[in-house]
Amino acid sequence: MNKRVEQITSAIVSSLRNVLREQDVTFEEYRTAVMYMGKVAEAKELPLLIDVFLNITMCEISDAHFKGSRSDLEGPYFRSDSPFVTDEIKTMNEYNGRPTLMKGKVTDLDGKPLANTLINIWQSTPDGKYSGFHDDIPVDFYRGKVKTDDYGYYAVRCTAPVPYEIKNDGPTGALLEMIGRHTWRPAHIHYKAEKEGFRTVTTQAYFEGGDWVGDDCCDGRSDDGERVIPEKYEDGKLLIEVDFVLDAN
Ligand code: BEZ
Ligand code: FE
Numbered sequence: 001m002n003k004r005v006e007q008i009t010s011a012i013v014s015s016l017r018n019v020l021r022e023q024d025v026t027f028e029e030y031r032t033a034v035m036y037m038g039k040v041a042e043a044k045e046l047p048l049l050i051d052v053f054l055n056i057t058m059c060e061i062s063d064a065h066f067k068g069s070r071s072d073l074e075g076p077y078f079r080s081d082s083p084f085v086t087d088e089i090k091t092m093n094e095y096n097g098r099p100t101l102m103k104g105k106v107t108d109l110d111g112k113p114l115a116n117t118l119i120n121i122w123q124s125t126p127d128g129k130y131s132g133f134h135d136d137i138p139v140d141f142y143r144g145k146v147k148t149d150d151y152g153y154y155a156v157r158c159t160a161p162v163p164y165e166i167k168n169d170g171p172t173g174a175l176l177e178m179i180g181r182h183t184w185r186p187a188h189i190h191y192k193a194e195k196e197g198f199r200t201v202t203t204q205a206y207f208e209g210g211d212w213v214g215d216d217c218c219d220g221r222s223d224d225g226e227r228v229i230p231e232k233y234e235d236g237k238l239l240i241e242v243d244f245v246l247d248a249n
Contacts, residue, residue: 036175045167082139107244108198114246188222227242
């Protein structure tokens with residue numbers, strides 16, 4: 001017997017039973033929902049569907065325990081096996097993306113630089129594909145791992161992300177359409193900062209004035225400005241500066 005699993009399972013069942021009662025759900029609706037979940041599993045969209053609705057709530061719950069950088073959606077497309085990169089994350093020339101410099105600093109809560117922090121960075125192709133998941137795009141495109149130097153700094157070149165439409169031709173898209181929601185996310189870059197002895201922070205950066213900023217179909221945190229970057233340039237490249245403050249474990 002696993003007490004934690006028992007507690008959470010009982011709470012879920014109890015909440016769902018309340019919804020069935022409150023909404024006076026018919027047998028036909030109940031069976032349709034069961035069939036729907038089968039379709040989601042068949043289309044391999046369970047991680048997508050669940051992240052669309054619940055990932056942000058997990059971020060809020062986790063952040064309440066820490067003082068450093070807040071987290072944001074990881075989404076279903078993180079790969080731990082992306083390549084180490086020193087100066088550049090590989091992109092595809094055919095998209096002619098805007099040259100971009102991503103840089104920043106990692107510190108602890110007292111402002112002490114955290115050298116040798118691993119930062120995973122990933123983004124979609126301009127037509128909304130994630131390498132390692134879609135169209136056999138090799139996992140070394142549009143994603144990579146960088147390490148901070150002795151002073152806690154990291155820097156890597158890539159191209160600028162563009163607004164992203166989540167997969168909308170399957171059961172997840174069908175449900176969003178039925179409930180009157182769109183399927184767009186603002187242009188974003190994903191980050192996961194990892195350092196032994198510190199909280200791992202997964203977050204995202206967005207761009208001031210960008211389409212869908214503050215109106216993300218996945219409720220990511222582009223709505224309060226903290227991770228929304230103003231348009232700045234350095235050496236002719238778009239500059240995306242993202243710092244991390246990590247809590248000690
Ligand atoms: C994404 O950023 O790729 C994403 C996040 C949550 C759900 C689906 C996709
Ligand atoms: Fe994404």
